[in-house]
Amino acid sequence: MKKREDHLKDTSYTLFLGCTVPVRALNYEIAARKVAGALDIRFHDIPDFSCCGYPIKSISHHAYLLMAARNLALAEAKGHSVCTLCSSCGGSLAEANHELQEDKNLRQRINEDLYGWLGLRYEGEVQVLHFARILHRKIGAEKIGGKIRADLSSLRVAPHYGCHYTKPSAIHGRAEDPEDPKSLDELIRATGAQSLSYEDKLSCCGGGVLAFDEQVALGMAQKKLEHIHARQADAIVLICPFCNVMYESNQKKIEKVFQKEYKLPVLFYPQLLGLALGFEPDELGLKMNRIRTTDLMKKIVRRPA
Amino acid sequence: MIYSKELDSNFKLLIAKEPGGENIKRCFSCGTCTAGCPVREVTDRYNPRKIIRMALLGMKKEVLSSQFIWLCSSCYTCYERCPQDVRIPELMNAIKNIAVREGYMPPAMKVQIELLSSHGRLLEVTEFENDKRKESGLPLFQGRTEDVKRILKELGFYHEEERGPS
Numbered sequence: 001m002k003k004r005e006d007h008l009k010d011t012s013y014t015l016f017l018g019c020t021v022p023v024r025a026l027n028y029e030i031a032a033r034k035v036a037g038a039l040d041i042r043f044h045d046i047p048d049f050s051c052c053g054y055p056i057k058s059i060s061h062h063a064y065l066l067m068a069a070r071n072l073a074l075a076e077a078k079g080h081s082v083c084t085l086c087s088s089c090g091g092s093l094a095e096a097n098h099e100l101q102e103d104k105n106l107r108q109r110i111n112e113d114l115y116g117w118l119g120l121r122y123e124g125e126v127q128v129l130h131f132a133r134i135l136h137r138k139i140g141a142e143k144i145g146g147k148i149r150a151d152l153s154s155l156r157v158a159p160h161y162g163c164h165y166t167k168p169s170a171i172h173g174r175a176e177d178p179e180d181p182k183s184l185d186e187l188i189r190a191t192g193a194q195s196l197s198y199e200d201k202l203s204c205c206g207g208g209v210l211a212f213d214e215q216v217a218l219g220m221a222q223k224k225l226e227h228i229h230a231r232q233a234d235a236i237v238l239i240c241p242f243c244n245v246m247y248e249s250n251q252k253k254i255e256k257v258f259q260k261e262y263k264l265p266v267l268f269y270p271q272l273l274g275l276a277l278g279f280e281p282d283e284l285g286l287k288m289n290r291i292r293t294t295d296l297m298k299k300i301v302r303r304p305a
Numbered sequence: 306m307i308y309s310k311e312l313d314s315n316f317k318l319l320i321a322k323e324p325g326g327e328n329i330k331r332c333f334s335c336g337t338c339t340a341g342c343p344v345r346e347v348t349d350r351y352n353p354r355k356i357i358r359m360a361l362l363g364m365k366k367e368v369l370s371s372q373f374i375w376l377c378s379s380c381y382t383c384y385e386r387c388p389q390d391v392r393i394p395e396l397m398n399a400i401k402n403i404a405v406r407e408g409y410m411p412p413a414m415k416v417q418i419e420l421l422s423s424h425g426r427l428l429e430v431t432e433f434e435n436d437k438r439k440e441s442g443l444p445l446f447q448g449r450t451e452d453v454k455r456i457l458k459e460l461g462f463y464h465e466e467e468r469g470p471s
Contacts (some may be wrong), residue, residue, distance in 0.1 A: 018426075019427040019428045020428065021427040022428075022430055022434060022446055023429075023430060024433055026427065026434075026438070026441065026443075028439060029443065030441050030443065033443070044445045045444055046454070047444070047445070048447055050425035050452060050453045051421055051425065051426045051427060051453060055417045055421065055427060056417075056421065056457075057398055058375070058398050058401040058402070058405075058414065059323060059401070059402065059414055059418070059462060060402055060405070060460060061323075061324040061398065061399075061402055061458055062324075062460065063457060063460050063462065066460075067453060067456060070452055070456070072455075075391045093313050106439040113459070117396040117455050117456065117459055118452050118455065118456075123335070138467055148398055160470075163378075163380040163382075164379075164381070165384055167380070167381035167382070167384065168381050168384050168392075169385060178381075178385050179385065202382075203343045204343045204378050204380035204382070205381075206343075206379070207378070208378035208379045208380065209344060209375075209376055209377075209378045211346075211372070211413040211416075211417070212372070212375045212376060212411065212413055213324060213372075213376060213444055214346050215366075215406075216344060216350075216351075216376065217378075219347035219348070220343055220344065220346075220347055220378070223346070223347070255351075255360075257396075258462075278347055285315065285441070288399065292378075299339045
């Protein structure tokens with residue numbers, strides 16, 4: 001247990017990218033590494049990480065635990081806590097971790113296969129945290145607020161929490177109330193931007209059903225785009241690459257299917273934070289954002305260094 | 306029409322033995338899950354209360370062969386709200402695990418198993434991605450891992466000999 005407490009004080013993390021970030025959300029990774037550097041968070045990389053196991057959970061719980069445990073074992077050998085950028089990876093790894101830490105017999109069964117097939121063992125000593133949780137809890141809104149170098153006060157942005165960042169709350173150590181989360185709003189306000197409330201703010205992006213029923217998934221995402229559009233937000237701000245697939249990559253398709261026009265820019269939180277910290281848009285991968293951000297960029301006033 | 310002769314009263318026990326399905330018998334059909342379900346809001350094809358009721362009644366074949374069990378978005382809204390701690394998203398996974406064992410694997414999952422076995426991840430990191438990473442000053446990726454294939458092979462989800470040339 002002592003080891004786990006030590007991890008809490010440390011600001012070195014092993015970065016777990018998962019499947020979606022390196023291929024479909026490189027801008028998220030670029031911005032996250034940039035702001036981490038500015039806030040003295042150190043990332044370590046393990047090039048051999050694989051899928052977190054989430055997709056396989058519906059096929060076999062055992063296979064899912066093995067895939068998650070493989071990644072956790074690699075992280076444990078490196079000695080740092082795991083930081084995820086994807087909320088789904090974060091939820092999946094944290095949930096497997098929770099099961100393996102709580103149930104010694106289960107851990108033993110998983111380790112038999114893990115060692116027999118892959119020569120790995122997991123002892124349950126790793127913590128899994130989402131990057132936004134680290135920013136909120138370990139760095140804190142106050143410290144972030146003290147480093148702001150640009151005026152974002154005329155930006156009106158809509159926070160999208162997504163699901164696996166807060167739920168199930170029991171496996172995230174009840175970090176915050178899943179029915180009334182505040183961390184992303186506080187992180188947004190720390191940048192100076194306005195954090196908007198809107199109808200069904202906590203609703204799911206639909207990403208989980210995309211592979212099974214595209215129309216249903218698009219319908220779910222459309223509802224939120226509609227509610228945010230009604231508030232005339234400058235952007236939606238999110239913290240998960242798969243939510244981004246729904247709101248940004250699929251936004252044109254949603255507009256076509258539902259005969260609407262949104263043109264709503266989508267920012268990853270580290271991009272918003274990076275702009276506030278004074279980084280250039282190019283340093284934050286903003287040219288990779290698919291919905292034009294030029295209008296919202298005009299609202300940002302840079303302060304002389 | 307439901308015919309009692311066709312019901313399998315052991316189905317709920319089978320589910321209760323599956324990881325995630327343990328609490329199925331606690332459900333008293335209050336419908337809190339369905340009332341707050343974001344999938345249900347856009348389609349009436351997904352109704353968790355009805356699925357659980359069907360499972361408790363023993364409508365094994367109807368549940369396992371259905372497409373609706375695959376429509377849960379795993380948002381965990383119902384998980385947090387269920388007064389009986391039925392843990393519905395995990396329960397759906399338990400039912401899906403049984404469905405797969407009984408031969409009802411949806412095509413989308415076959416594709417995902419193929420991708421995971423080939424690349425160790427759902428999306429392949431090719432030279433193109435690694436070039437972009439290099440340009441952006443990011444550490445390079447090892448494109449694949451054989452470990453995931455090994456896990457899926459050992460558990461009988463991946464059969465190399467059945468694969469055509471890639």
